[in-house]
Amino acid sequence: MATASSIAPASANSISVAAARKLDRNPSHLDVFVNKSYPLKPARYTPKTSTVSGTGIRLRPEAAGAYNKMVKAAKKSGVRVKLISGYRSYNRQAQLFNQYSRMYGKKYAERISAKPGTSEHQTGLAADVGNYNGACALQSCFEGTPVGKWMKKNAHKYGFILRYPKGQESVTGYAYEPWHFRYVGTSLAKSYKNSGAKTFEHFHGVASTKKNSPKTVKGTAKTTANLNMRSGAGAGNRVILTIPRGKSVKLTGSKKSGWYQVTYKSKTGWVSGTYLSNVSMPKSETKKKETKKPSPKPNSSSKKTTANLNMRAGAGTSNRVILTIPKGKTVKATGKTKSGWLQVTYKSKTGWVSGTYLSNTSTPKKSKPKTESSPKKKVKTKTTTANLNMRTGNSTKKQVVLTIPKGKKVEIIGSKKSGWYPVKFKSKKGWVSGTYLK
Template sequence: MKSPRMLRLSLATTLSVALMATLMPLAPASATPSIAAPSEISTQALSVDSAVHIAARKIQRDPSRTDVFVNKSYPLSPKKYAPKTVAVPGTNVRLKSSASSAYTTMVKAAAKDGVKIRAVSGYRSYARQAELYNYYTRIYGQSYASKISAVPGTSEHQTGLAIDVGNNNSACGLQACFADTPVGRWVAKNAHKYGFILRYPKGQESITGYSYEPWHFRYLGTSLAKSYKNSGAKTLEAYYGVAGSKSTTPPSKSAKGTAKTSANLNMRSGAGTGNRILLTIPNGKTVKLTGSKNSGWYQVQYSSKTGWVSGKYLKNISMPSNTSKDTPKKDDSKTIKAKSAKTTENLNMRSGNGTNHRIILTIPKGKKVSVTGSKKSGWYPVKYAGKNGWASGKYLR
């Protein structure tokens, strides 16, 4: 997919400059890459895993097609597919010819409205994506890296049909604030007229698997892009029907302690994609809920097996009458006894309890932090390097 973004970290200026260098598209083959190519790509770091695997029946998988669908669960085939690309006029960004022509037409239309669009990044090869993904994994850990960068072989940029855009003056480059700039507003409103769609919208992170990217646009061709726009779908996943939205059906219409799968869904040995797959529950099957819930995952019983499934792919959820749908409130309000903890990954300290809050700094893996108060919605108030903020309890021990 995905262009790594400029993250708001209170790091030294030198690191910020280095990060910006990695965000730029790969220079021509004769140039020296900004990141040294790894001698070996870690199998663990590049494993493509998802809570759901859906059989593709009506989805275009041919990577040479303009309407090819690719995301975390639908990798390119072959994974190292390399399209024929051309340089976007006046830039070192490369795209497939059809996408480049459409982009050039869009830029000219925007210029007539007084808006100057800048091409930031386009085609990236499998090898280049591997460099970037592994770089962010080393810096932030695999969990966070996977929200801001695609595993090689699953990136829209590898198709030559995705482009990251920005302001001519580089204001808010690859940042969420780009959406409120002249270019950001113009492309959000008009891109579909030229065959492009905003691929990773705000509020759809649980569906796309990536953080909000108001600068990332995917070329589908004018006919499909307009159809997508007119459909009212918020994501390409929703448009193709590969990701069900949360059910609005009142729980009372379902038997107590049951739910239905909205996709072919993996049952795992624990709450999280890092746990072993026990079996795959077919789409539309009813599962029995045990009443246990953890971080958006539900413990269920199906086909004589008991395990955990992601709540993103359950509908008509009706918890057992003797349990609560959420973790008991006393768990969040309880004052913890521990006065310190250690990080299990490179962990962002934020200004509030949630990923929507500003990043203050990144605490390296294995560092000790002081816990200064009570847990709130799975987050702990902590102190590290003289700074106070909040850290996710998932990465503390």
């Protein structure tokens, strides 16, 4: 293994010479090299791991020990590092990759997730970290948070390197991940830092970019999911048609609040930029100032977050986090709901959030629909027989939302499940045990 003194500091030429050495492909070694072009051998390699204290996450014992030292050092500096992800098996990686492929298409999935057998997480040496308050979890803005800044400056002292740097996707094969750190041991980590190499690929002399990648045509983009084209820039506008995933659309050049005006099959409308890739605005239009009248505001209700709340790509905690909405912020509900989750728009981003952490602030200003003339549905209520905890799910292991005093009426808003009722009390929604209701 090269030492810090054997690696010349700093020019592109010196880096390539110093890094011209044989790659270590043994998955049991700390300096094993793995990426899309250099998969693990065997592909289903399983390391010995141990649980990192204070978490349910596993790492190789060497990496776990170094991580604990790093966390203690960070805490002394006033920074709290949280471990988000560590070892992932071949099968678990396959599940994640297939999930992202279904959601965004295979091409985009390959930018944000490794195929099974090519992931550093499978070595037990990779760690995804974040802030304890959940700010910018698994997002590029993590680099500007206290933990992100501290890790970038100090991680190498404890044997960890930033594996997927900004602007190096053509070399590493992955989008920028300021939260992904790889344990290689303190000696190699310091050598890598001192070498000035842009990536681990550069350091080993195997950096190469894809020269034959297809050129992006100006004025086009590609859909990464089945995507609704709407009459205006906002999820509250009328759906004109649904564009299938993987289709190319023409960009008119107009953009507003994260939405793009596009043309597809002779129809023109607006789509959310969240579900577009290879976006390249037309030259003639990008120089022009947008003079179009603002699109009508979406007919959607306003809600307020009651806690720091993750916006996700789908309805469920297993979906990717798009951003974290701070407590007390107002979001626009599009009207779509699924299993207690609501689709909302916040800062030009559209995604799904748990309705448990939302409260009403206003309702849509719209004339009452004809259906309101029909008789109102009778509200079903029950009374608490003791001080009763309302929880986020139908189990005592779930988080307590609030405690309902004895003798209070609660509204039953759904079907009983495993002895628990979904209820509403003082604008809060959650689950309570039916044992203490009459």
